[in-house]
Amino acid sequence: MIRLHHSPQTRSMRTLWLLHELDVPFEVLTYPFDATLQRPEYLAMSPVGRVPALEIDGEVMFETGAIAEYLCERFSPDGLGRAPGSTERMEWLTWVHFAETLSVHVAALTQQHVMLFQDEMRSPVIMKLEAKRLAKCYAAVEAKLTKGFAERYILQGGFSAADIGLGQAIYMGTHFAALDDYPAVAEWYARMVARPAFIASLPAPGQGIYDQAFYDWRAWQ
Ligand SMILES: N[C@@H](CCC(=O)N[C@@H](CS)C(=O)NCC(=O)O)C(=O)O
Incomplete structure (x- = not known):
């Protein structure tokens, strides 16, 4: 079970x-x-x-x-996973866990924009810094996706849990930093969010934690 x-x-x-x-x-x-x-x-x-x-x-x-x-x-050891000893194992582990590096910035931004109920606790400086650090993570994914071969997924071997982890982290991240400057990420992301399994994991209407599509630190300057 x-x-x-x-x-x-x-x-x-x-x-x-x-x-x-x-x-x-x-x-x-x-x-x-x-x-x-x-x-x-x-x-x-x-x-x-x-x-x-x-x-x-x-x-x-x-x-x-x-x-x-x-x-x-x-x-799914050789499907969504990469089994120990397989050629993409190290890369798979790296990018599965890199999702968490993005998520810590998303969590800080969610706290600043959404979870703090007292406006005097909000800091536009932290909001700007965290949005920039999040965008730096997008740049790392952009570099991965354009690394010498036309990759459709994070790993050359095909769709894996690395796409899921990063796709979900970037879905959360798009509430705070746009993908405009990262064309390879934007193209890959559009394919990720069209997957039926992604759509099935979205919140029911009114159930999520974000009530805006985008939160801009400039609104608090
Ligand atoms: N590193 C953990 C982080 C889990 C985590 O912090 N989840 C957040 C939601 S995105 C949470 O439950 N926060 C509640 C809290 O901070 O009290 C993981 O990847 O599972």
Whole structure:
């Protein structure tokens, strides 16, 4: 039995998208993105109250990167995963986990723009800095996608969990930094968000944490 503990439009969407792509049976428990995640019963699964948590075969995992590694090893070692010893293994691990480097900037921007209820706590300086650091991550993905061969996916060998991790992180990132200066990323991203499994992982109307398509630090200057 696989059960995903999920809050819409958060990192748990990355695991939800992966589960849909893996086409394995699973259920989803959806939580509001609030103090519900600090209840003892949730903390018993995720010790600092973060989403996702994943119940699988009587055990519980947290951390999207670890979950991606484990699920791919189990269900798609040479499809969405790259098995130990395979030529793309090192690259796969690198880019699966690079999603988290993007996500820390998205999390800081989400806190600044969306989660702080007192305007005096917001800092346009932090907003600008984090948006620029996020765009620097886009530049790294742009360089990867244009690295000497016409890649359709993050890895030359084809669509993998690296596309899912980065696609979800960039989906969140587009709320704060546009893809206009990154044409290869924009072209790849358009294909990622057209995938049925991505669409199936989107929040139901009114359920996400963002009520704007784009949050501009300049609005707070
Ligand atoms: N590195 C963790 C980060 C998980 C994480 O921080 N999730 C956020 C949602 S995107 C969360 O649950 N935040 C709640 C909080 O900060 O209290 C992962 O990749 O799973």
